[in-house]
Amino acid sequence: MTSIAETASRLAGAASLNALLTPLPEVAASLTSQAERGTTGPLAGMPVVVKDNICTLEYTTSCGSRILEGYRSPFEATAITRLKAAGAWIAGKTNCDEFAMGSSTEHSAFGRTMHPLDPARVPGGSSGGSAALVAAGAVPAALGSETGGSVRQPASFCGVVGIKPTYGRVSRYGLVAFGSSLDQIGVCGRTVSDAARVLAAISGRDPMDATCEDRDPFQIPAPPENLQGFVIGIPREYFPPDLDPGVRRACERVIKTLKDLGAAVRDVSLPHTAYAIPTYYIIAPAEASSNLARYDGVRYGPRFNGAPDVRALYQSTRGKGFGPEVRRRILVGTYVLSAGYYDAYYRRAQRMRALIAQDFRNVFDRGVDLLFTPSTPTPAFKAGEKLDDPVSMYLADIFTVTANLAGIPGLTLPIGRVDGLPIGGQLLAPQFLEDEMLEAAFTLERAVPGSDEV
Amino acid sequence: MSVSREEVERIARLAELHLDEAALPALTEQMSRILDYVSQIAAVPGTETVQPFTPGPVAVRFRVDEVRPVPLALTPAQLAPAFRDGFFLVPRLGAFGAGAAGGDDTE
Numbered sequence: 001m002t003s004i005a006e007t008a009s010r011l012a013g014a015a016s017l018n019a020l021l022t023p024l025p026e027v028a029a030s031l032t033s034q035a036e037r038g039t040t041g042p043l044a045g046m047p048v049v050v051k052d053n054i055c056t057l058e059y060t061t062s063c064g065s066r067i068l069e070g071y072r073s074p075f076e077a078t079a080i081t082r083l084k085a086a087g088a089w090i091a092g093k094t095n096c097d098e099f100a101m102g103s104s105t106e107h108s109a110f111g112r113t114m115h116p117l118d119p120a121r122v123p124g125g126s127s128g129g130s131a132a133l134v135a136a137g138a139v140p141a142a143l144g145s146e147t148g149g150s151v152r153q154p155a156s157f158c159g160v161v162g163i164k165p166t167y168g169r170v171s172r173y174g175l176v177a178f179g180s181s182l183d184q185i186g187v188c189g190r191t192v193s194d195a196a197r198v199l200a201a202i203s204g205r206d207p208m209d210a211t212c213e214d215r216d217p218f219q220i221p222a223p224p225e226n227l228q229g230f231v232i233g234i235p236r237e238y239f240p241p242d243l244d245p246g247v248r249r250a251c252e253r254v255i256k257t258l259k260d261l262g263a264a265v266r267d268v269s270l271p272h273t274a275y276a277i278p279t280y281y282i283i284a285p286a287e288a289s290s291n292l293a294r295y296d297g298v299r300y301g302p303r304f305n306g307a308p309d310v311r312a313l314y315q316s317t318r319g320k321g322f323g324p325e326v327r328r329r330i331l332v333g334t335y336v337l338s339a340g341y342y343d344a345y346y347r348r349a350q351r352m353r354a355l356i357a358q359d360f361r362n363v364f365d366r367g368v369d370l371l372f373t374p375s376t377p378t379p380a381f382k383a384g385e386k387l388d389d390p391v392s393m394y395l396a397d398i399f400t401v402t403a404n405l406a407g408i409p410g411l412t413l414p415i416g417r418v419d420g421l422p423i424g425g426q427l428l429a430p431q432f433l434e435d436e437m438l439e440a441a442f443t444l445e446r447a448v449p450g451s452d453e454v
Numbered sequence: 455m456s457v458s459r460e461e462v463e464r465i466a467r468l469a470e471l472h473l474d475e476a477a478l479p480a481l482t483e484q485m486s487r488i489l490d491y492v493s494q495i496a497a498v499p500g501t502e503t504v505q506p507f508t509p510g511p512v513a514v515r516f517r518v519d520e521v522r523p524v525p526l527a528l529t530p531a532q533l534a535p536a537f538r539d540g541f542f543l544v545p546r547l548g549a550f551g552a553g554a555a556g557g558d559d560t561e
Contacts, residue, residue: 074527074528075526075527181508210511211511272498278494282492293469310547311470315470316472318469318471319471319472319473328481330469330471331462331466331469331481331485332489335457336492338465344496345493348495348501349492351501352495353506354505354507357509390488391488394491406507406509
């Protein structure tokens with residue numbers, strides 16, 4: 001249990017990262033009133049920061065966007081209600097790429113978040129503020145959200161644990177929608193245990209979300225002694241010739257450790273992996289263009305006045321309220337759904353998505369329990385490096401996006417550093433087998449020094 | 455270029471999105487690159503017979519259709535800039551620049 005003063009002081013110590021969007025005095029005041037309500041439960045007194053696209057009653061929910069600046073939700077997300085019921089303190093909202101669209105947290109309307117180890121670099125994204133605050137030691141855990149890797153990629157860049165649960169494991173009620181068939185709330189944690197405890201608290205059936213599975217809350221497994229009996233697949237498509245040499249070295253060390261721990265390691269193939277990013281960048285913008293139609297200056301957020309008629313009001317509010325990456329994705333999404341292009345793009349992408357999901361089922365049906373891959377193709381890149389080249393930014397998610405398309409769970413944990421920058425290793429599991437994924441993660445966390453140079 | 459400037463303008467109208475003249479050339483070029491890149495999935499043979507995949511429960515569970523109070527933190531009257539007799543007061547269309555809701559200029 002951390003004191004309110006200590007939490008506030010730790011958050012203040014990380015202020016230079018621009019990771020927290022809530023002003024510190026507001027966080028301190030809210031923590032005081034939250035503590036007055038009493039804190040008992042499995043997460044008693046654990047401060048948790050929350051990505052700004054998850055609705056909270058305590059703080060505004062802007063999604064890193066001008067179009068929702070100052071927006072206060074009249075209800076809160078199920079995940080937040082459950083965190084509070086478990087005794088956690090909601091310690092403010094974190095910076096993110098606008099509407100979770102980005103891989104660097106540079107696309108926030110409220111300025112970029114710095115990497116905690118090198119301010120010239122990005123923390124990853126879109127949940128960059130959440131990952132950076134955990135990495136800086138300000139909080140033990142944070143909520144983020146994933147549509148294509150937005151928890152695992154920044155967790156990997158910042159050197160913390162990140163979990164994307166199975167689609168349907170955690171209620172999406174109160175998570176501002178981006179790509180509804182892909183979105184899932186995820187967790188960043190200082191350790192596998194911290195992340196797993198938060199996941200356990202927020203998981204389980206919810207009548208408010210029809211896509212949430214009718215299952216009991218997730219149970220944390222006991223950490224096993226070793227990995228005997230585990231069959232771990234190494235998909236060759238995740239180790240391309242141009243993989244960063246440091247990332248490759250760190251992964252090879254983990255593969256050796258997996259064998260030393262008694263796991264059977266198998267070379268496997270997921271043949272449609274190369275099509276995951278193009279598939280994602282059709283489906284996600286298509287869903288986004290529909291979901292973001294609601295921001296029109298009438299129902300939510302600020303309105304840009306002076307328009308002569310209602311269409312001009314919509315157009316000027318949306319044109320001024322959305323940043324460049326969101327505008328690009330709305331346009332791409334509208335294009336691929338428009339008459340004459342729907343079959344060529346959207347329908348084809350949906351079929352490709354089925355083939356990508358089938359790749360995973362084929363491997364898991366043949367006796368492979370888990371997959372191990374790099375979490376990202378490189379360590380954290382420099383700010384500004386990919387801003388003018390959207391496709392190169394999209395490729396930062398190449399190893400994470402497949403799990404979102406297939407709806408399976410994934411976890412990243414730190415597996416070493418190269419030139420001082422953290423490298424993440426990823427475990428992928430069949431749907432709803434987070435417990436096996438966590439057993440392997442607990443064991444690897446003990447056996448692999450996460451902050452050693454490799 | 456897989457899209458022209460005119461197509462970008464047409465799509466922007468469909469998306470109700472105002473675009474600055476100055477931003478159009480770069481945006482057209484970026485959209486073309488994105489669409490060229492994602493078009494590579496068209497080269498994969500044999501996808502025509504595949505059933506699309508959606509994650510999540512096989513059948514959507516419906517809630518009981520009953521009227522229940524919505525657990526809002528604030529009442530509609532507290533949320534609205536102006537509220538009278540159970541109705542939200544909004545500015546007349548065409549009067550957006552004229553100022554806030556409420557008063558004689560609302561209906």
